[in-house]
Amino acid sequence: MIYITTDKPLYRAGDSAAIRVKVSNEEDRGITVNARITASLNNDRLVSREERISLLRGETKVIETQVDLPGPGVLMANADVDYDGKSTTDSVRAYVLDGGKRIRLALVYHMHQPPWYLPNGAYYMDWAFRYVSDNLLSPFFDGGPYLFHAKLNEKYGEVKINVNLSPSLLHQWVDAVERGYALMDGHVYGVDSIQVKRVGEALDLFRSQAKRGQVEVLTSLYAHTIAGYLAATHGMVDVIDEEVKAGIDVTKNVIGIDPVGVWTPEMAWDMSLLGIYTAAGLHYTVLCGRNHFPGSVGDKGSIYEPYDVDGFTVFFRDQRLSDVLAFENNLFDERHADRMARRILMEAARADGEDPLVVIALDGENFIAMSKTPGLVAAEMNALYSYLDLLQRDGVLSTIRLSEASSAKRRLTFIPTTSWLGGFSKWRGERPEHEQYWIKAIDSYRSIVGAEAALGRRLGTARYALWHAVDSDFWWSDFWSGYMIDEWLRRVREEVANSMSGVRASLEREVIETLANRETSVGIRISNETGAPVRLDVVCCRDAATHVVGPGESVIRVTILPSVAGEYRIPVILSSKGYGYRILYQLLLVRAFP
Missing domain, CATH: 2.60.40.10 (Immunoglobulins)
Structure with a gap:
C-alpha cells in the first residue's frame, strides 16, 4: 500500500x-x-x-x-x-x-567452484557452468550469478570491484569454451551450446573489466586447498607453494593480468603462507576481522585499515557486515531488497575513523544462488550498485581496488592460525569419515614425497591429483564428497605405483640357514629399470642404510645377528623418506650349534 x-x-x-x-x-x-x-x-x-x-x-x-x-x-x-x-x-x-568523513569500500567476491571433473575428464557436477547459464535469478535476470556479476559490472562501470576468479573455476570455463564438456551421466554440451556460449560471454566480460581497471582479479591456490591447516598440521608447505604458483599461471594465462592479490581459501591462514605468497610476487590477502584480527600481535588500530606483515599487506574484512550480505539473503519483495542495500551502506558508514577502509568479503555466487529468493537478491545487488554509483559522484564514498589501498601504516608481527570459522572442524572433526580420509590423504602425500626422493624427480601428475583430493569443498561436512576424494586419491596411488614400478626387489636366497650369534648376510636383488639412479633406504632388523642403486641389476647386502635359535621371517623394508614401498620376508633357520 x-x-x-x-x-x-x-x-x-x-x-x-x-x-x-x-x-x-x-x-x-x-x-x-x-x-x-x-x-x-x-x-x-x-x-x-x-x-x-x-x-x-x-x-x-x-x-x-x-x-x-x-x-x-x-x-x-x-x-x-x-x-x-x-x-x-x-x-x-x-x-x-559530517564534511570530513570519506568511506572507502572494497567489495571482494570469492567466485569459486572446486574442480568438478574426474581424472578421466568427465564432470561429476556442472555448477561451474550452471551458475553462468541457468536462469536462476528469474524474474530479475536471465542467467546465473557469475554472468549476473559480469553484467552488473558493465551496467555500473564506475563501481570498482575485487574478484577472486579461482583458478579451478577458470580452468573449467576455458575447458568448456575450448572443447565443450561432458557429464558422467552422459549429457554432452558442445562448444556451440547456449551453456558454453554463456560461459564464454562471462569470461570475456571479466577479462575486459580487468583490462580496463574496473575489476581487480585476485588469484589463489589452484584448487581450494585448506592451506593454513595443511601447513600447520601436516607440514605440506610444498603442496601449497606449488599450488600458488599454478594458480598464478592460470590467472595470467586466462585473464591476461599479473595478479597482485591472493585469496586464501577458507581464509585458512598460517604464518608459513607469508613466505610462499611473497616469494610468488603477491602483495596482499584478505583475512577475517572477527577470527584473525583479535589474536593478531603488533601495532593494532582497527580492522578498517591495512596492515603490513613483513612487507606483505593484510586486509581484514568486516565479518558482521559481510555476513549481512552473505546470509541475510531471503527477502520478501523489492522493497526489502532496497532496504537491505541501504542497510549495508549505512552500516559501512559507521566504521571508525575519518577515512575508514571497509572490506566486505564473501562468496560471490552462493549468497545469490542459495537464497530462497535469488531474484530478489539480484535486485538488492542492483540497488546497492545504483547507490554506490550515486554516492561516488557525490564524493561521500569511493569503491576501491585493494591494490590502491595496500600501503599500510601499522605493522603486525603475528596472525593466528585459523579460518573464517575460527577453526578447522568443518573439514576435520564434524563427520565420522573425516579421520579415516585424512589418514588416506596424508599417506598419499607421504608416498609422493618418498617416491620423489627415491627417483630424484618431481611427480607432477601425482601432485596434481593430490591438489584435487584436498580441495576443501569436498571435505566440508555439510557437502561431503568422499567419492571425489577417493577418485583423486586413487589417481595419486596409481601414479606413484607406476613411477616406482621400474624398481623391483627380490631376495637372493629364499631360505638362509645360520647359527645363533653369528653375523649373517642377507642379499636383496634390485632391478632398476627407471634409467636413472634410485636412492633407497633399506632396513632389516638393526641394519639400516641408504643405498644408491644404478640402472640395471644390483645386489644390496644387509647384516643381521640372530641371537636365539629358531625359525624366523625377517622383514626387509625398502623405503624412502620413511615411506615403505616394498617389504620382503627372509626365512631364517637359526641353529644353536653347528
Whole structure:
C-alpha cells in the first residue's frame, strides 16, 4: 500500500534529500487517501506535509518532497496513509555525515567452484557452468550469478570491484569454451551450446573489466586447498607453494593480468603462507576481522585499515557486515531488497575513523544462488550498485581496488592460525569419515614425497591429483564428497605405483640357514629399470642404510645377528623418506650349534 524511501542512504551535511512516497491502491475499487509525510534530523522536525490523493483501482502515485540537511546525524522520514477508517505507515532512515568523513569500500567476491571433473575428464557436477547459464535469478535476470556479476559490472562501470576468479573455476570455463564438456551421466554440451556460449560471454566480460581497471582479479591456490591447516598440521608447505604458483599461471594465462592479490581459501591462514605468497610476487590477502584480527600481535588500530606483515599487506574484512550480505539473503519483495542495500551502506558508514577502509568479503555466487529468493537478491545487488554509483559522484564514498589501498601504516608481527570459522572442524572433526580420509590423504602425500626422493624427480601428475583430493569443498561436512576424494586419491596411488614400478626387489636366497650369534648376510636383488639412479633406504632388523642403486641389476647386502635359535621371517623394508614401498620376508633357520 505504501513505501517510503530517500534518493540515497547517505548524505553530507548541507545536502538536500529527496523523500519519495509510493502509494498504491490494492483495493478492488477507487479510493481517496490522506497522506502525511514527516521528516526529522536527530529528532528535530524538518518537514511535515499532508496531501489528499485519489487513486483508481490498481493505480500507484508517487509523492516527493525535498528537505535540507543542516548538520550530521540520523534522518528519519515517515509516511502515514488513512482511508475509509484504515491506516498504514512506513518509515525509512538515512545517515547524514559530517564534511570530513570519506568511506572507502572494497567489495571482494570469492567466485569459486572446486574442480568438478574426474581424472578421466568427465564432470561429476556442472555448477561451474550452471551458475553462468541457468536462469536462476528469474524474474530479475536471465542467467546465473557469475554472468549476473559480469553484467552488473558493465551496467555500473564506475563501481570498482575485487574478484577472486579461482583458478579451478577458470580452468573449467576455458575447458568448456575450448572443447565443450561432458557429464558422467552422459549429457554432452558442445562448444556451440547456449551453456558454453554463456560461459564464454562471462569470461570475456571479466577479462575486459580487468583490462580496463574496473575489476581487480585476485588469484589463489589452484584448487581450494585448506592451506593454513595443511601447513600447520601436516607440514605440506610444498603442496601449497606449488599450488600458488599454478594458480598464478592460470590467472595470467586466462585473464591476461599479473595478479597482485591472493585469496586464501577458507581464509585458512598460517604464518608459513607469508613466505610462499611473497616469494610468488603477491602483495596482499584478505583475512577475517572477527577470527584473525583479535589474536593478531603488533601495532593494532582497527580492522578498517591495512596492515603490513613483513612487507606483505593484510586486509581484514568486516565479518558482521559481510555476513549481512552473505546470509541475510531471503527477502520478501523489492522493497526489502532496497532496504537491505541501504542497510549495508549505512552500516559501512559507521566504521571508525575519518577515512575508514571497509572490506566486505564473501562468496560471490552462493549468497545469490542459495537464497530462497535469488531474484530478489539480484535486485538488492542492483540497488546497492545504483547507490554506490550515486554516492561516488557525490564524493561521500569511493569503491576501491585493494591494490590502491595496500600501503599500510601499522605493522603486525603475528596472525593466528585459523579460518573464517575460527577453526578447522568443518573439514576435520564434524563427520565420522573425516579421520579415516585424512589418514588416506596424508599417506598419499607421504608416498609422493618418498617416491620423489627415491627417483630424484618431481611427480607432477601425482601432485596434481593430490591438489584435487584436498580441495576443501569436498571435505566440508555439510557437502561431503568422499567419492571425489577417493577418485583423486586413487589417481595419486596409481601414479606413484607406476613411477616406482621400474624398481623391483627380490631376495637372493629364499631360505638362509645360520647359527645363533653369528653375523649373517642377507642379499636383496634390485632391478632398476627407471634409467636413472634410485636412492633407497633399506632396513632389516638393526641394519639400516641408504643405498644408491644404478640402472640395471644390483645386489644390496644387509647384516643381521640372530641371537636365539629358531625359525624366523625377517622383514626387509625398502623405503624412502620413511615411506615403505616394498617389504620382503627372509626365512631364517637359526641353529644353536653347528
